[in-house]
Amino acid sequence: MDNSKYVLETRDLSFAYPKSNHYLLNKVNLKIQRNQMTCIVGQIGGGKSTLLKHLSGLITPQMGDVYINGISVKENSKKSFHTEVGLLFENPEDQLYYPIVADDIAFGPRNLKLNKKEIYRRVIQSSKELNILHLMERETSTLSFGEKTLVALAGMLAMNTKIILMDSPEIGLDFWSKPILIRLLERLKLNHTIVMCTNDTSLLKRADKILLLWKGKIREEFVDYREFRSSLSKKGQDK
Ligand SMILES: Nc1ncnc2c1ncn2[C@@H]1O[C@H](COP(=O)(O)OP(=O)(O)OP(=O)(O)O)[C@@H](O)[C@H]1O
Numbered sequence: 001m002d003n004s005k006y007v008l009e010t011r012d013l014s015f016a017y018p019k020s021n022h023y024l025l026n027k028v029n030l031k032i033q034r035n036q037m038t039c040i041v042g043q044i045g046g047g048k049s050t051l052l053k054h055l056s057g058l059i060t061p062q063m064g065d066v067y068i069n070g071i072s073v074k075e076n077s078k079k080s081f082h083t084e085v086g087l088l089f090e091n092p093e094d095q096l097y098y099p100i101v102a103d104d105i106a107f108g109p110r111n112l113k114l115n116k117k118e119i120y121r122r123v124i125q126s127s128k129e130l131n132i133l134h135l136m137e138r139e140t141s142t143l144s145f146g147e148k149t150l151v152a153l154a155g156m157l158a159m160n161t162k163i164i165l166m167d168s169p170e171i172g173l174d175f176w177s178k179p180i181l182i183r184l185l186e187r188l189k190l191n192h193t194i195v196m197c198t199n200d201t202s203l204l205k206r207a208d209k210i211l212l213l214w215k216g217k218i219r220e221e222f223v224d225y226r227e228f229r230s231s232l233s234k235k236g237q238d239k
């Protein structure tokens with residue numbers, strides 16, 4: 001462990017999927033400060049989700065390394081970082097395991113061996129915040145896509161991790177649930193580190209920093225949405 005002041009860091013992180021003939025991530029270097037909200041943008045299939053999985057410790061780096069709270073993921077490849085980092089997958093169906101919603105949200109806290117009262121408290125609190133208390137008894141397989149996103153999000157919140165990674169959380173949300181997500185982000189931003197892949201303007205506007213992942217590298221950093229927007233209009237599609 002080193003004494004890095006960064007909550008998340010990648011150093012020359014490179015990655016290629018098996019059978020692929022190119023590095024999807026090619027010496028990615030990024031540093032994420034505590035309690036900042038960072039958004040990652042980039043082209044379709046550019047490796048944003050793959051990068052997020054690295055930042056969560058889910059993928060062990062092939063080349064280079066990822067540091068979570070200063071701890072090398074490569075040197076601790078058997079360690080699970082689930083008490084430190086929560087990841088909302090791009091497709092919520094990839095993280096719903098239990099047939100009934102309440103059990104699914106309780107899954108993480110149960111794994112932490114918390115007492116029943118605390119598990120119940122966390123399930124209710126996160127469900128209330130996302131306005132999904134009415135779904136508690138439902139079968140997860142029968143939920144709509146947007147409902148699945150909110151249930152997966154509630155399960156992640158119930159873990160109380162200080163680092164939160166969200167992969168395109170806006171997908172499937174409507175005009176009524178998007179403000180719930182934005183309110184949640186405003187609350188989390190006060191004392192959580194958030195990294196999010198998104199193309200959503202209303203979410204990008206809340207970022208402390210926007211990183212452009214392009215052709216395997218962090219090509220540019222923007223201090224806010226305005227700067228990102230004006231760079232887009234200046235450069236058009238010629239990146
Ligand atoms: N398990 C896998 N095996 C092989 N190739 C994969 C695998 N997962 C993703 N890929 C490929 O790697 C590339 C990057 O995928 P990734 O999901 O990281 O991109 P992304 O930037 O998140 O895309 P999107 O904007 O569509 O969400 C894509 O071409 C994808 O098809």
Ligand SMILES: [Mg+2]
Pocket residue numbers: 048049050090167197
């Ligand atoms: Mg993706």
